[in-house]
Amino acid sequence: MLRDLSYKGVYKSDFDNILEDFYFPTLSVANRYDRAVGFFSASTISYAAQALSVFVKNGGQIRLILGAFSDREDLEAVKQGYREKEISEKIGSELLSMVSHVSDELFQNRFETLSWLVAHGRLEVKIALRERGMYHDKVGVISDEAKDRVVFAGSANESTHALLPTHNYESINVFKSWMPEHQEFFDPHVESFDRLWKNESPSTAVLDIPTAVRDKLISVSRSLDYTPDPEIEAEIAARIQARTGTAVSTVSNKPREPATINGQPFKMRDHQIAALEAWKAKGDFQGTFDLATGAGKTITAIHAIVKLSEVIDGLICVIAAPYQNLADQWVDILSTFNIYPVKCYVSRANWEEKLRNTVHELTMGSRSFAAIVVVNRTLKSPEFQECLNKIKGNRLLWIGDECHHHTSKAYEGFLPIHARYRIGLSATPEHYLDEERNERLNEFYGDIVYSYTLKQAITDKVLTPYVYYPHLVELTQDEAEEFVELSEQIGRIMARKSAQKASEMSPQLTGLLMRRARLIGSAANKIPMLQAVLTGDKPTQHTLFYCGDGTVETDETEESSEESIRQSKRQVEAVSAMLHSMGWDVSRFTSRESRKDRDNIMENFRLGMIDAMVAIRCLDEGIDVPACSTAYILASSRDPRQFVQRRGRILRRSPGKEQALIHDFVVVLPSDFETDSHYAKRLIKSELGRVAEFSSLSENRSDAYETLAPVLRAYDLEHLI
Numbered sequence: 001m002l003r004d005l006s007y008k009g010v011y012k013s014d015f016d017n018i019l020e021d022f023y024f025p026t027l028s029v030a031n032r033y034d035r036a037v038g039f040f041s042a043s044t045i046s047y048a049a050q051a052l053s054v055f056v057k058n059g060g061q062i063r064l065i066l067g068a069f070s071d072r073e074d075l076e077a078v079k080q081g082y083r084e085k086e087i088s089e090k091i092g093s094e095l096l097s098m099v100s101h102v103s104d105e106l107f108q109n110r111f112e113t114l115s116w117l118v119a120h121g122r123l124e125v126k127i128a129l130r131e132r133g134m135y136h137d138k139v140g141v142i143s144d145e146a147k148d149r150v151v152f153a154g155s156a157n158e159s160t161h162a163l164l165p166t167h168n169y170e171s172i173n174v175f176k177s178w179m180p181e182h183q184e185f186f187d188p189h190v191e192s193f194d195r196l197w198k199n200e201s202p203s204t205a206v207l208d209i210p211t212a213v214r215d216k217l218i219s220v221s222r223s224l225d226y227t228p229d230p231e232i233e234a235e236i237a238a239r240i241q242a243r244t245g246t247a248v249s250t251v252s253n254k255p256r257e258p259a260t261i262n263g264q265p266f267k268m269r270d271h272q273i274a275a276l277e278a279w280k281a282k283g284d285f286q287g288t289f290d291l292a293t294g295a296g297k298t299i300t301a302i303h304a305i306v307k308l309s310e311v312i313d314g315l316i317c318v319i320a321a322p323y324q325n326l327a328d329q330w331v332d333i334l335s336t337f338n339i340y341p342v343k344c345y346v347s348r349a350n351w352e353e354k355l356r357n358t359v360h361e362l363t364m365g366s367r368s369f370a371a372i373v374v375v376n377r378t379l380k381s382p383e384f385q386e387c388l389n390k391i392k393g394n395r396l397l398w399i400g401d402e403c404h405h406h407t408s409k410a411y412e413g414f415l416p417i418h419a420r421y422r423i424g425l426s427a428t429p430e431h432y433l434d435e436e437r438n439e440r441l442n443e444f445y446g447d448i449v450y451s452y453t454l455k456q457a458i459t460d461k462v463l464t465p466y467v468y469y470p471h472l473v474e475l476t477q478d479e480a481e482e483f484v485e486l487s488e489q490i491g492r493i494m495a496r497k498s499a500q501k502a503s504e505m506s507p508q509l510t511g512l513l514m515r516r517a518r519l520i521g522s523a524a525n526k527i528p529m530l531q532a533v534l535t536g537d538k539p540t541q542h543t544l545f546y547c548g549d550g551t552v553e554t555d556e557t558e559e560s561s562e563e564s565i566r567q568s569k570r571q572v573e574a575v576s577a578m579l580h581s582m583g584w585d586v587s588r589f590t591s592r593e594s595r596k597d598r599d600n601i602m603e604n605f606r607l608g609m610i611d612a613m614v615a616i617r618c619l620d621e622g623i624d625v626p627a628c629s630t631a632y633i634l635a636s637s638r639d640p641r642q643f644v645q646r647r648g649r650i651l652r653r654s655p656g657k658e659q660a661l662i663h664d665f666v667v668v669l670p671s672d673f674e675t676d677s678h679y680a681k682r683l684i685k686s687e688l689g690r691v692a693e694f695s696s697l698s699e700n701r702s703d704a705y706e707t708l709a710p711v712l713r714a715y716d717l718e719h720l721i
Helices: 018-027 042-048 053-058 073-078 084-099 105-119 180-197 211-223 229-246 268-280 297-311 324-336 347-363 382-390 403-405 434-446 456-461 477-496 507-521 526-534 571-581 594-605 639-651 677-696 701-714
Strands: 011-012 032-037 062-070 123-131 141-142 149-156 172-176 204-208 286-291 314-320 342-344 369-377 394-401 421-426 448-452 466-474 543-546 552-555 564-572 586-589 613-614 631-634 660-668
Touching: 018 053, 018 229, 032 042, 032 180, 032 324, 032 342, 032 421, 042 105, 053 229, 053 543, 062 073, 062 084, 062 466, 073 084, 073 123, 073 204, 084 123, 084 204, 084 211, 084 543, 105 123, 105 204, 105 211, 123 180, 141 448, 172 180, 172 229, 172 456, 180 204, 204 324, 268 286, 268 347, 268 448, 286 297, 286 594, 297 314, 297 394, 297 421, 314 324, 314 347, 324 594, 347 369, 347 382, 347 456, 369 421, 382 456, 382 660, 394 403, 394 571, 394 594, 403 421, 421 434, 448 564, 466 677, 466 701, 507 613, 526 564, 526 571, 526 660, 543 639, 571 586, 571 613, 639 677, 639 701
Parallel strands: 032 062, 062 123, 286 421, 286 448, 314 369, 314 394, 342 369, 394 421, 466 660, 543 613, 543 631, 586 613, 631 660
Antiparallel strands: 011 172, 032 141, 123 204, 141 149, 149 172, 552 564
């Protein structure tokens, strides 16, 4: 019972673990919980839902009031019984927009708990409207079967940043009903909540939970494949706190599998287990996993680390990633498995001594396990190679993330041929033109021992279904003429060098191919087409815009003049400017931004503080934002590796995310352009490789065909879609 517990008069999150010390123990003995928070946002919902998972386990009823700001006219209309449905729908839409794109693990767990409680009749929710600027109590009333009550009141961060443990702050005062001296503090809060719930509070109008919000919560509950549990919530909270605390472990003890991951109970999927079984049976612990982007390659490999560490004393695992953002993701996920690797990137001074000591301790037998994460650039350094070569091969597990990078001749002599255990990870391991690179992949990593396609992943609900809309974009007359001229030059060189392999292309041919690709990628009419597609739609959070690296001609009007001036801009800048003019909050994410700026942009994007990122190639590999669900592809190479990776970025599963959306801008020659038709046919055929791949697995395949039908019929290419 409540009076059997001990309470402090005041809890402050900078000194107390309020979740563990107050919420969990108090709610675990409660049978009723009344809760009101200031205004709805992702952070306040997470704040209000702390420890509600105990009600899933123990039973009991909850009443939750979320505050909402309103204009005076709307407030008066609701109080007088007018426009209630209209205003409720408006508020419901705003609330869903706020919460549907949050990728925070703890928020997702708590939102799923709220969903379960609503669906099972344990939780009632109401919205309290008040005029902007008015204060609203943040209060909780906890009751038990003995009719005792504990009231707490206080404050917490109510902003997007409050989702981050490093920004979160909470302070509460606690009052007990069985303490007579607390009555004057206790009673006003209880009475205030009751007035609110009954819609009897002055200057406030209370609505039932909007239908759209209730439907969303029930939909999320039905999609759950587990039952929310307080132990899961506690572990997630503790892990986040440890991850953001000042003391971070740098030494791995024995790896172990977590109870939860991404807010849900940890469980290996069937295809992940099958991949590891094939790695053992077919490849004798060597081989490549060809798993669709988003299908869990990282977790599959880490599961192998955990299992090998159980049977190999002194195991050392080296994970090589192409970029620092991917390396950082590995470090983050590894910590979930109690693995804290030596991070071999950024400054050599930060890692060289740690690496030497780690290898020495393993060699001497004073450590039973270690892990190293290295970026490809550091991998080739003499200092890293010296340490790598000292590791005994029969204890070395080598994992190559995006292993297709290692097929370049630049890595010859740098990969550890003495490593007994090897895993190559890639959604696109084989090069579509270069057989020599494919041979080098097989020579080091071994055969592709297991494949798991995008179609399988969507069917198994590992990835999200998607809809696909291609948009035809005609080259301008000048662009068409340049395209034909470049194609003729390329054709003549290819005819002379037809016997050469792709890997032996001359610098002249490479340069011409790049110019033609840049011309197609940065076609001037793509920006007006994008503007037309976006017109009438509100900005959408977690949206990606992929641009070309070429320039486009734009009309700029100077402030001091009415004249429109023709200027040349990078496409990424022109698209960013256009989006800003349409009310989008966007950031560019290219190689020109500093590493620190890109980290900040990525965090703002993940939290929904900006609507979109406009990128060239920096997002082709590595971004992991499951809530991301929309992409506009203004430029794409012919290499399937690029567009397969880009599609995978937006198909990752996320609570409440039911469908992803891809807009693709497909370039064709002008319909009235007079030239030998085979150039137009070659252009559309080169674009159709991507279109056919995207449309084949989309939910609306027929729409893609209808859009392209006129061009397909004109060039007798209907059989390609």
